[in-house]
Amino acid sequence: MTLSDAHNADVGTVWELQPVLSGSTIVLRPLKEDDFEALHEAASDPKIWEMHPDSERYQKEVFRENFFDGAISSRGALVIEEFITGRTIGSSRYYKWRPETKEISIGYTFLERKYWGIGTNRELKNLMLSHIFQWAEVVWFHVGKDNMRSRRAVEKLGAVLFEQESRVFEGKPYIQLFYRLDNSDFSVGA
DSSP: OOGGGGGGSSSSSOOOSSOOEEOSSEEEEEOOGGGHHHHHHHHOOHHHHTTSSSTTTTSHHHHIIIIIHHHHHHTOEEEEEETTTOOEEEEEEEEEEETTTTEEEEEEEEEOGGGTTTTHHHHHHHHHHHHHTTTOSEEEEEEETTOHHHHHHHHHTTOEEEEEEEEEETTEEEEEEEEEEEGGGOOTTO
16 A cells, blocks of 8 residues: 555544644645745755765755655655744655554654754654554654664654664665654653
């Protein structure tokens, strides 16, 4: 089953992979093709990607090919906007829905550096987790071993390191970590 088929999945109800979710400082809404320029502007700081296996994503062409096009086709990608101004500040997405075990992944998340360390990622993940845990039993986060910033962020959510796997991206080896968060272990704002 593809992520785009999730609306037909046997989860007891129709559910939304690209909802509009509002928090106190951010709004999440479905990513659209005409969001490219604003989203690339938010992603254009090389520091955002320095710990990521795809560290060249700040470049416009790389961002389009290695991030944006896949986000659009995933039908699970969200734009993160400031609540007050509506300015685009990042993105995240739902992907890899597994209906037989009610598991899904959340990732491909980035925020402008201005929003690091002030609770924006926590608010983002609380919104996404509260929404998806209406149907899912487990959420997975896939993080590069060297991406300490992202590792700390998912650990703060209560996700537990479950396994690791050797991978290669554009000829460069790296270790992918798999963090698991069970619905029963999730608590908003924990």
